[in-house]
Amino acid sequence: MSQLAFWRSGSTRVLPGFGLSMGISVLFISLVLLLPITGLFGQLANLSLAEYFAIITEGRVVASYMVTIGAAAVAALVNAVFGLLLAWVLVRYEFPGKRLLDALMDLPFALPTAVAGITLATLYAGNGWVGNIIEPMGFQVAYTWVGIALAMAFTSIPFVVRTVQPVLEDLPAEVDEAAMSLGATDGVAFRRVIMPHLWPALVTGTGLAFVRSLGEFGAIIFIAGNMPYETEITALMIFVKLQEYDYAGASAIASVVLFVSLALLLAINIWQGRFVRRLHGGKG
Amino acid sequence: MRRIGDAPIVRRLLIGAALLLSALFLLLPLVAIFAQAFSQGVAVFWANVSNTFTLHAIGLTLVIALMTIPICLVFGVALAWLVTRFSFPGRRILQTLIDIPFAVSPVVAGLIYLLLYGRNGWIGSWLDTHDIQLMFAWPGILMVTIFVTCPFVARELIPLMQAQGSREEEAAVTLGASGWTTFWRVTLPNIRWALLYGIILTNARAVGEFGAVSVVSGAIRGQTNTLPLHLEQLYQDYNAVGAFASAALLALIALLTLAAKAGLEWRASRREAFS
Numbered sequence: 001m002s003q004l005a006f007w008r009s010g011s012t013r014v015l016p017g018f019g020l021s022m023g024i025s026v027l028f029i030s031l032v033l034l035l036p037i038t039g040l041f042g043q044l045a046n047l048s049l050a051e052y053f054a055i056i057t058e059g060r061v062v063a064s065y066m067v068t069i070g071a072a073a074v075a076a077l078v079n080a081v082f083g084l085l086l087a088w089v090l091v092r093y094e095f096p097g098k099r100l101l102d103a104l105m106d107l108p109f110a111l112p113t114a115v116a117g118i119t120l121a122t123l124y125a126g127n128g129w130v131g132n133i134i135e136p137m138g139f140q141v142a143y144t145w146v147g148i149a150l151a152m153a154f155t156s157i158p159f160v161v162r163t164v165q166p167v168l169e170d171l172p173a174e175v176d177e178a179a180m181s182l183g184a185t186d187g188v189a190f191r192r193v194i195m196p197h198l199w200p201a202l203v204t205g206t207g208l209a210f211v212r213s214l215g216e217f218g219a220i221i222f223i224a225g226n227m228p229y230e231t232e233i234t235a236l237m238i239f240v241k242l243q244e245y246d247y248a249g250a251s252a253i254a255s256v257v258l259f260v261s262l263a264l265l266l267a268i269n270i271w272q273g274r275f276v277r278r279l280h281g282g283k284g
Numbered sequence: 285m286r287r288i289g290d291a292p293i294v295r296r297l298l299i300g301a302a303l304l305l306s307a308l309f310l311l312l313p314l315v316a317i318f319a320q321a322f323s324q325g326v327a328v329f330w331a332n333v334s335n336t337f338t339l340h341a342i343g344l345t346l347v348i349a350l351m352t353i354p355i356c357l358v359f360g361v362a363l364a365w366l367v368t369r370f371s372f373p374g375r376r377i378l379q380t381l382i383d384i385p386f387a388v389s390p391v392v393a394g395l396i397y398l399l400l401y402g403r404n405g406w407i408g409s410w411l412d413t414h415d416i417q418l419m420f421a422w423p424g425i426l427m428v429t430i431f432v433t434c435p436f437v438a439r440e441l442i443p444l445m446q447a448q449g450s451r452e453e454e455a456a457v458t459l460g461a462s463g464w465t466t467f468w469r470v471t472l473p474n475i476r477w478a479l480l481y482g483i484i485l486t487n488a489r490a491v492g493e494f495g496a497v498s499v500v501s502g503a504i505r506g507q508t509n510t511l512p513l514h515l516e517q518l519y520q521d522y523n524a525v526g527a528f529a530s531a532a533l534l535a536l537i538a539l540l541t542l543a544a545k546a547g548l549e550w551r552a553s554r555r556e557a558f559s
Binding site: 039043092093095101122157176180189193214242247257 | 386512
């Protein structure tokens with residue numbers, strides 16, 4: 001009993017295992033996640049500031065940022081629309097094959113990226129199932145910028161669907177009933193009543209899709225064509241530098257990618273935290 | 285009462301658009317994998333799969349996944365227990381740190397391990413003088429696989445354990461159960477399905493990881509080639525049918541993952557309906 005009283009008085013920690021779980025978690029995070037990042041900084045320390053800037057602002061590398069960011073932005077926007085449509089249909093309607101469609105949504109997460117890569121490249125190449133229909137019509141997807149955006153969109157679609165879906169499910173029926181009974185049309189009611197509830201989740205999902213697309217590698221390199229200045233993504237630039245044993249160059253570019261993705265991740269987390277707090281009346 | 289988007293035309297239009305786009309965008313690639321793999325018949329598919337190098341790649345891939353899972357499992361459960369059962373300063377930071385592997389490009393993940401444990405890194409150079417090689421060998425593959433897969437179990441458990449709260453465990457402990465008994469008898473039965481799904485996701489990603497592994501593996505055929513690297517080599521050698529045979533095996537694992545997820549969700553919804 002005295003032991004119990006001690007637990008109660010000092011803190012709210014009734015349950016055991018604080019020390020053990022803290023030990024395992026901190027040890028693991030330090031060794032697996034944080035320690036390797038020091039290797040990157042160690043490598044960067046060998047570069048002067050001028051050398052560092054020369055590497056990360058080299059023409060071919062800058063072109064790869066443009067290709068990556070541009071394609072990722074297009075992919076994220078397409079996914080925002082497509083993802084919203086899919087989430088809406090999966091939550092609001094009953095139809096044959098709904099279960100299957102729902103299961104299919106996770107395919108891009110479950111399918112290894114290299115498998116997605118060679119499959120998309122084969123489908124959209126000039127002699128592929130899709131390529132031999134669209135290329136005579138003048139649309140070239142494989143080995144162009146469009147192919148990169150397509151591969152990015154494929155790998156990141158679940159982020160939008162799976163972020164919007166639960167929010168839409170939790171929306172009570174009274175919300176649209178009220179709007180409809182007051183005489184709003186579907187379009188107006190959707191824009192003015194549903195969207196304000198949905199857009200925090202939509203922005204979060206689209207943001208996650210964008211971050212994922214910036215770093216994607218396996219799904220893209222097969223369909224990209226990898227032409228310097230035109231269809232080279234930044235992740236490939238790092239890979240090319242490594243194959244030339246230019247570790248300093250690879251590290252410099254990697255540090256840019258790492259910084260941008262961690263900054264975006266942090267921004268999304270803060271944004272999400274704020275929106276959750278607002279929904280729960282400041283208790284978050 | 286009518287809800288938004290209930291008009292038959294709107295409804296049919298939206299369902300039709302969703303089905304058509306999903307069929308073209310998601311289903312068609314899936315069908316194409318198997319069509320390509322079997323395009324020269326079952327015998328050729330089988331010859332491609334039972335080839336020595338493919339078998340070695342399958343073996344290595346499975347061994348890496350089997351070693352990754354228990355490590356991620358222990359970490360995931362410990363972290364979920366820590367952040368859902370206790371409140372302490374730095375809790376939010378831990379939850380953000382665990383997302384790092386999702387945000388970091390797989391190529392960058394491979395690179396940071398190569399820089400640290402490769403021959404020129406500060407740990408790698410020490411290991412080198414003791415004749416221990418981690419990079420361009422299976423331990424390197426294992427290390428980066430753990431890096432990219434470690435969030436899955438924790439990510440599945442944290443929301444569930446947060447929602448369930450700690451009342452049942454507190455009751456068990458106050459009634460005199462030891463910490464381990466409480467965990468095995470109270471916590472584990474409550475989280476087993478989420479745990480299982482976390483393991484399935486960890487396995488799917490471990491088996492399929494490409495970017496990070498391609499940086500640290502060296503891709504030596506018959507030695508450090510995992511299945512995704514093996515299919516890349518075959519594809520670059522213009523052996524598309526061979527590449528798609530390996531791809532079909534990986535796609536099969538992906539399909540099993542989706543089926544398991546659907547099954548677990550169906551179970552959960554049925555339980556909800558009964559309770």
